[in-house]
Structures are given as C-alpha cells and as structure tokens.
Amino acid sequence: MPADEHAQRRIQGQQGGPAQQALPGLRAPDELAPRLGALLGRGALLLGRVPSRAHGRTMTRPALRRLVLVLGDQLDAASAAFDGFDAATDAVWMAEVADESTHVWSGQPRIALFLAAMRHFAHGLRELGLPLHYTSLDDPDAPPTLAAALGRDIARLAPDELVLVRPGDWRVLQALQAVASEHAVPLTLLEDRHFFSTPARFEAHARGRKQLRMEYFYREMRREHGVLMAADGVSPEGGQWNFDADNREAFGRDGPQGLPAPPAFEPDAITREVIALVRQRFADHPGRLDTFAWPVTREHALRALRCFVDERLPQFGRWQDALWPQQPWLWHSLLSAALNLKLLDPREVVAATEAAWREGRVPLAAAEGFIRQVLGWREYVRGIYWTRMPGYAALNALEAHEDLPAWYWTGATHMACLRDAIGQTLQHGYAHHIQRLMVTGLFALMYGVHPQQVHAWYLAMYVDAVEWVELPNTLGMSQYADGGLMASKPYVATGKYIQRMSPHCKGCRYDPAQRTGETACPFTTLYWDFLMKHETALAGNPRMALQVKNLVRLDDTQKKAILARAAAVRSGEVA
Ligand SMILES: Cc1cc2nc3c(=O)[nH]c(=O)nc-3n(C[C@H](O)[C@H](O)[C@H](O)COP(=O)(O)OP(=O)(O)OC[C@H]3O[C@@H](n4cnc5c(N)ncnc54)[C@H](O)[C@@H]3O)c2cc1C
Numbered sequence: 001m002p003a004d005e006h007a008q009r010r011i012q013g014q015q016g017g018p019a020q021q022a023l024p025g026l027r028a029p030d031e032l033a034p035r036l037g038a039l040l041g042r043g044a045l046l047l048g049r050v051p052s053r054a055h056g057r058t059m060t061r062p063a064l065r066r067l068v069l070v071l072g073d074q075l076d077a078a079s080a081a082f083d084g085f086d087a088a089t090d091a092v093w094m095a096e097v098a099d100e101s102t103h104v105w106s107g108q109p110r111i112a113l114f115l116a117a118m119r120h121f122a123h124g125l126r127e128l129g130l131p132l133h134y135t136s137l138d139d140p141d142a143p144p145t146l147a148a149a150l151g152r153d154i155a156r157l158a159p160d161e162l163v164l165v166r167p168g169d170w171r172v173l174q175a176l177q178a179v180a181s182e183h184a185v186p187l188t189l190l191e192d193r194h195f196f197s198t199p200a201r202f203e204a205h206a207r208g209r210k211q212l213r214m215e216y217f218y219r220e221m222r223r224e225h226g227v228l229m230a231a232d233g234v235s236p237e238g239g240q241w242n243f244d245a246d247n248r249e250a251f252g253r254d255g256p257q258g259l260p261a262p263p264a265f266e267p268d269a270i271t272r273e274v275i276a277l278v279r280q281r282f283a284d285h286p287g288r289l290d291t292f293a294w295p296v297t298r299e300h301a302l303r304a305l306r307c308f309v310d311e312r313l314p315q316f317g318r319w320q321d322a323l324w325p326q327q328p329w330l331w332h333s334l335l336s337a338a339l340n341l342k343l344l345d346p347r348e349v350v351a352a353t354e355a356a357w358r359e360g361r362v363p364l365a366a367a368e369g370f371i372r373q374v375l376g377w378r379e380y381v382r383g384i385y386w387t388r389m390p391g392y393a394a395l396n397a398l399e400a401h402e403d404l405p406a407w408y409w410t411g412a413t414h415m416a417c418l419r420d421a422i423g424q425t426l427q428h429g430y431a432h433h434i435q436r437l438m439v440t441g442l443f444a445l446m447y448g449v450h451p452q453q454v455h456a457w458y459l460a461m462y463v464d465a466v467e468w469v470e471l472p473n474t475l476g477m478s479q480y481a482d483g484g485l486m487a488s489k490p491y492v493a494t495g496k497y498i499q500r501m502s503p504h505c506k507g508c509r510y511d512p513a514q515r516t517g518e519t520a521c522p523f524t525t526l527y528w529d530f531l532m533k534h535e536t537a538l539a540g541n542p543r544m545a546l547q548v549k550n551l552v553r554l555d556d557t558q559k560k561a562i563l564a565r566a567a568a569v570r571s572g573e574v575a
C-alpha cells in the first residue's frame, strides 16, 4: 500500500463507541473486569505518561495480600489474574526489562509494540485507582531481567502471595517460579482462559493417538464450542468441515484488485514516547519505526477486528497463499499481535466471523477458513508447545547445523522474493503466513540452518511473536525439526512454487526453472540438494515418495553440479 494511502487510513479519533457497540465484550467474569475493560477501551484516558514508580497509595498500605503479575502479553482486563482483586489489599505488578528484548535480538517494531501496549494498559489501571508497581525501562535502576525485577519487588513489598496466569513462554514461567521459591513466597499459577482450550484438554486429545493432526483437533473444538455447527449440533455447516479446496488462488497478471487498506493507528503521546525510547535504547536492533501503526489498546484492537470482518474477511482464504511484491497485507486479518497480547479475545473474533456469515455478509469458505486459523491452528500449536516443552525447543530431526545467513537481518539479498519478505518484516514486523512458511522458512529449511537460529530469528522479528505460538510454527511446521509431529511432511518446493504464486521471479536475477548454472534459483538448487541429502529418511514418508522418486532422473554429473551450486549458495557466493 502506498505510504500516503496508509496515512489516510490512520485512525485519529479515540472515541470508544462504535466498535464496542458492534462487537460487545463477551467477557465479564467478575465485577472488576467490565469496569477495567470499559476504562481500558476509552481512549481519552489513555493519553498520559505512565508513572514509573509504585503508586503512592500502596506505599502506606500495611500489608500486601496478593501481588498480581501481569506480563507484556497478558493485557487482558478479564484475565483470571484479576478475579477477586481487592484494591485495599492487592496490587498489580508489571515490569519492562531489557532482557525481554535482547535474549533474542528483537526487532524494533516488536519491542515498541509490547512496550506501548503495556504502558497503555498500565495507564488504564492507574486511572482506575488500582495499586500498581510498574518498572519502566527509563528507570536508571531498572533490573535487567524479569526475575531480578520480581526478586527486588518481593523483597521490597513482602507480598503474602504471587498470582500469575500461565505465561506465553516456558522460560519465563521457570524464571518466575524460581524467584518465588527463592523468596519463599507462594506463587499461584492460573490457567489462561483467553484460550478456548487448555494444555490438559490438548493432552486428552493427543492421548493414544499415533499421529497428531490439526484437522481432528479442530473438529473437536468446533463441536465443543458450537462454532459453525448445523442445527443438529453434530454436523458442520455446509456439510463439510473444511473448504480449503475453494481457497488459495494465485492473483492474475494484474495483481490484487480492489485491495482495502487496513486500519492504521496513529501513535499517541504514550506510543511516541515508546518509539523514541526504542530508537535510542535499541538503536542497533533490526527494523524500523517510521510507519509503526499497530493496535496498542483494546479499543484499537476492536476497531481492527471490525474493519477486518467488514472489509477483508469476504476475500480471506481465496488469496490466502498468494504473494505480491510490495503488498504486505493483502486480505489477511493482521490481528495476530492484538490476539497474542490478549487485547482481543479469540471468542469475540470467532463470534464476529460466524455472525458475518450467518448474516450473509461473507461466504462460508471465507468464514470457515479464517475460523480454522484461530480456533484450529492457534489452539493446536499452543497445545503442542505446552505438552512438549522443554524438550521440544531442542529438537533437530534433520540434523541441520548451518548458520542463518547474515542477510536475514538486513534483507540484503538478490533473491527478489526473500528481499521483499524480509524488507517488509524489517519495516512492519509482519509477514503473512505464506511468506513465513514458503519464502523465509522454506529457504532456511533447505539451506539447512540450525533450527535454534531460525527460531531466534522468527521470535525476534515479528510483532506477534510469543514463544508458545512461534516455536511450534518454526520448529515444527516450517523446519520439520520435530520429525513430523506438527506437519506430515517437510514443506519443500523449488522456485517454481514461488513463481506460480507471485510475480517475484520476473524481477529476479535468478531463474526458477534452473537448478544449476550461473542463473540457477537458489530455491531450486537447494530443493534438489535437500532431496538428495535426506533421500533415505524421506523415502519412507508416503507424502514425499513422489518427490523423492524424481531423483532417479538425475545422473551423477547433474548431482555433482547441484552439490557444487548448493555449496556456492551456502558459502555466500550466491546470495
Ligand atoms: C515460521 C512461522 C512462524 C510463525 N510465527 C508466528 C508467531 O510468532 N506468532 C503468531 O501469532 N503466528 C505465527 N505464525 C503463524 C502465522 O503465520 C501468523 O499467525 C499470521 O501470519 C499472522 O498474520 P495475520 O494476523 O494477518 O493472520 P491471518 O492470516 O489473518 O490468520 C488469522 C489468525 O489465525 C491465527 N493463525 C493463523 N495461522 C496460524 C498458525 N499457523 N499458528 C497459530 N495461529 C495461527 C493467528 O492468530 C492469525 O491472526 C508463524 C508461522 C510460521 C510459518
């Protein structure tokens, strides 16, 4: 989208009404949540500086019963953490710490999104008069890690109990539990009711199955939650569970037509302050902030949802796999970041989508295709993460050991498809699914990059990256490092796949039809190299058998030439 069009779409007004009326909050577990939700959705209250020190009132309070820990991806007023919250005896704890931006070398858009959303949430809490202990990165004595910040505050505040909703990262859970036990303070860990499912529910699904497949889990979720179900309550609407066959076209010669511009949210004073901080403090981190326009409040998130349902959902699915140069958004929802920060509840996203279909505003294939991502994939990968960690993170089934090429951090490559995907990742902290899976992920897989390095890159670069969702997608779906738990086969393809789905190859110095020679497309070379290297292992996989069989067409000379060209790609001679 041209920059000026993008700017025109920036939402200036902050009045809360319409989005909330159209999508009334579905969450009201206790008395505090609706009050908090209403406040956090009202923009006028969100425009001040976040005080960086404990609320004065709390300093005079005699004793602290519960310290409620709210992490950067738990910005949910209806969270179980607030159940029974009593402002007279309890307090909220939030902390900005450098380590969360440096343990993987996070991109500037990702850092800015988390900090801006945290500060808006904190401001809402303070406006409500909730006692809040907030550590800001601006504090000269801000501890470097979450564990250090919590340890300091336990010593200072002496709470009777810590309350935490299951975090999005196994590492963080371990660290916080360790601090609690070091200080002998009980930590109550609550399940995260943001999700439709729980790790225990996923475990029950997985028990006794030889093979896990998302499709079966998705059908159970549909039945259990009554989503897109026919009147009999047991059959799917439209007589099918999955309308994928109607989806996934490539664009014609003229490219995407009538593409609606997505909403962009003008940074307010709080966000501008965060942007300045990130530019100064994380100057050597990748990415840019000049077009930062992500939703950072619940009110923004609701507007983003409404806009998607009204304008882009009708075409969602149809173009889900297509790529077009300089078009980062296409008909995707761009809701992952708001969902993962918990500014949006997946129930309201699914309900709004189903309602749009029932009202005849979107085709069933589009609604089902989108719901499958949220109710199916999103819940499924979380189940994999929590039931397989910590061992999952160390898997490397294909024994890949190459370093990630340095140009992944800069986009400086002659490969047009990769340059485009990485360029927009640096600009926006976003790339859509097919770019992640079939451009950046595909290349890393066939190149043989160590899965830990691929994981660190995805976790660092995307605004929606939290480990519970990023890791299974990267390690399992994209890199096949779990040996087939997530995906039934490695997603490998030649450059011709990218040529079919996009016009990138026309503007590229390489030729997707060539596997060897000066102009050979590195994807095509590495595809054949990958099949040769893993021939024995892959031959036993029925879904790969046909691809592996094609190796018989290569004679020794051709094989040698492929190996030589693949070596040139890995040495950086071809990039
Ligand atoms: C290598 C790799 C890494 C990924 N890392 C992340 C990540 O860190 N965070 C993240 O949220 N998604 C990740 N995904 C999944 C997916 O690419 C993104 O959710 C999606 O591109 C986000 O853009 P969107 O909101 O426009 O999604 P849409 O295309 O509009 O999809 C709608 C929603 O469905 C959910 N969804 C779709 N696909 C998946 C999936 N495979 N797993 C989980 N949820 C899904 C997301 O919440 C998304 O917002 C990754 C995929 C790959 C292949």
Ligand code: SF4
Pocket (backbone or CB within 6 Å): 415, 416, 417, 418, 494, 495, 496, 498, 499, 504, 505, 506, 508, 509, 510, 511, 512, 521, 522, 523, 524
């Ligand atoms: S020729 Fe190869 S590297 Fe170039 S755009 Fe096509 S697939 Fe990408």
